[in-house]
Every structure is written in structure tokens, then in C-alpha cells.
Amino acid sequence: MNLADFVKDKRKRVKLTQPELAEKAGVGLRFIRELEQGKQTLRLDKVNQVLQLFGCEVGAVPHTTKTDT
Amino acid sequence: MNLADFVKDKRKRVKLTQPELAEKAGVGLRFIRELEQGKQTLRLDKVNQVLQLFGCEVGAVPHTTKTDT
DNA sequence: TATATTTGTACCCTAATGGGTATAAAATGA
DNA sequence: TCATTTTATACCCATTAGGGTACAAATATA
Numbered sequence: 001m002n003l004a005d006f007v008k009d010k011r012k013r014v015k016l017t018q019p020e021l022a023e024k025a026g027v028g029l030r031f032i033r034e035l036e037q038g039k040q041t042l043r044l045d046k047v048n049q050v051l052q053l054f055g056c057e058v059g060a061v062p063h064t065t066k067t068d069t
Numbered sequence: 070m071n072l073a074d075f076v077k078d079k080r081k082r083v084k085l086t087q088p089e090l091a092e093k094a095g096v097g098l099r100f101i102r103e104l105e106q107g108k109q110t111l112r113l114d115k116v117n118q119v120l121q122l123f124g125c126e127v128g129a130v131p132h133t134t135k136t137d138t
Numbered sequence: 139t140a141t142a143t144t145t146g147t148a149c150c151c152t153a154a155t156g157g158g159t160a161t162a163a164a165a166t167g168a
Numbered sequence: 169t170c171a172t173t174t175t176a177t178a179c180c181c182a183t184t185a186g187g188g189t190a191c192a193a194a195t196a197t198a
Contacts, residue, residue, distance in 0.1 A: 003113075006129045017144065028187045033146065043155085043185065044072075044116065044127075045109040051129050060075045060120050061128035086174060097157045102176070112155070112185080 003047065003058075004038035010054045011036075025050045072116065072127075073107035079123045080105075094119045 001009075011021050018036070022029040027046050035042060035050065044058055051057050070078075080090050087105070091098040096115050104111060104119060113127055120126050 001128075003127065003129060019144090030188080031186060034186085037146080039185095040114040040117070041185070042113045044111045044113060046186075047113065048109070052132065054129070055132050056129040057132050058072065058127055059070075059130035060072060060123070060125040061130060063121065063124050063126050088174090099158080100156060103156085106176085108155095110155070115156075 002038065004036050006056075007032075007050060007054075008036045021050070021053070025053055071107065073105050075125075076101075076119060076123075077105045090119070090122070094122055 007021075011018070016024070018032045019029050022032045025032070027049055031042070031046055032050070035047065048057050076090075080087070085093070087101045088098050091101045094101070096118055100111070100115055101119070104116065117126050
């Protein structure tokens, strides 16, 4: 699962809108939108601000292929 | 293991210097240095360029505490 | 259907990343 | 010890991320 879908899924599960998540994470609304849309040039610290709300952080994970579950 | 140490360890294992890793990853030498020193405001795409050399990519991992192995 | 909510895209602006490079410091080896 | 290699810090500069915002598009709901 890529970061974009991970965040979107987590957000939906806790029933938050993008503006609400942005507020809670302390980032801009635009950032949440770009994050959930898979923008590749985001800054690590901002991504971490969001992931922390879900008990996660950015780390190195095995490179997944398209055929992975 | 944080990203900084992860990269430094992987690099050492394959016996590369920072300039060599930078070259292979297609990023600047300064970026490798900041990455291995734990700079938090790096860009995701650049980090991924480096991680790919080690068969990894950036992803969400459970938030680790200081007492984790 | 119409209405309300949520999400996506485009704009301007400031601050800072990342590249290159030079030099100092530290680590490694003979 | 000294020489060599590797790593850390500082500088200038172009590019751009991210904030805020407005509006369009999409989705959900009655």
C-alpha cells in the first residue's frame, strides 16, 4: 500500500474530512490533497506529521511490485 | 531503525562512499550527507531514489519508540 | 431530481530544499 | 608519526514545496 492510499484509508476509517485531517496534523489542506493524490515531491517532515496521527512514521519498506497484495 | 541509519548501514555493507552512493542514486552528495544525518525536511522523491538502490522505498511503518530493537 | 458535502485544480507568494563547490575535520591505514 | 581517504560544514543560487484561497468537479444524501 502506497502512502497516498494508506493515508486516505486511515482518514476514512476515522471519518475525517481532508480539512479536518489537515487541521489535526497541523499541515495545510493542500498538502493533504497532494499527499492523498500521490505527489512524490512532498517533504518528509510534513508526511510524518500526518502519519503520527495514525501511529506511524516514514520508514524504509521492501520495494513492492504491482502484483503484490 | 530510522532512515538515516538505515541508509548509512546499507551503504557501508556494500562498501560505497557517500560520493559513490550519490552518483549511483542520481542525487547530490549533499543530499546523502543530510539524509544520513537525519535531516527531517528532505524530499520524498529524493529519498526514494536512494532507497531503490537497496530494494526499498518510503512507506508508513509503525511508530517505534526508543526502546525498540 | 435538487441540495449539501467533499474533493480536485489553479493562482500568488515566501521560505527553504538541493545542487555544486571549497575547506575543515575526522577517520583510516601504513 | 604522517599521508590518504572519508565525512562534515558553509557559501551562493535556481527551483519549488507548502500555505492560503477561490472555484469547479465529483460524490453523497434527501
